[in-house]
Amino acid sequence: MAEKASSETTPAVCKDSLRTETTEHEWINENIDLLHIIAQEYCHGTAFLVGNRSALVKLRAAIDTALSDGVANVAMFADDGEGYGVYIRVVTTKEMKAVPFGYTDADAQRCRPWPKWMWRAL
DSSP states (O other): OOOOOOTTTSOOOOTTOOOOTTOOOTTOOTTSOBEEEEOOSSTTOOOEEEEOHHHHHHHHHHHHHHHHHSEEEEEEEOTTSOEEEEEEEOOOHHHHTTSOOOOOSTTTOOOOOOOGGGGTTO
16 A cells, blocks of 8 residues: 655645646647746745746746846746746845745744835836
């Protein structure tokens, strides 16, 4: 009998998701930037950046732009066909302490409002 994977090694999947292993989108090909950013469930958990080559190359270029200009934006798609923007900002250690945690587990989330400066230069 196979051992059940723990949430530490296998991220949770939304039970209500319409996505299945056989879901195909004809328009998706290697030229579409597919990127999933999966936040850690709780402190010390594992986060994932998973994407195809074109998405990871664009993300690297956006990170390089942010490192030189302070901010960058890049458009990506999840493989369910939904597009979204990735906003990258270089901050100081002091500013980082004001950014909300990205934990997804309700027990691990801490209420820290988004600082107003996060939305400048979008």
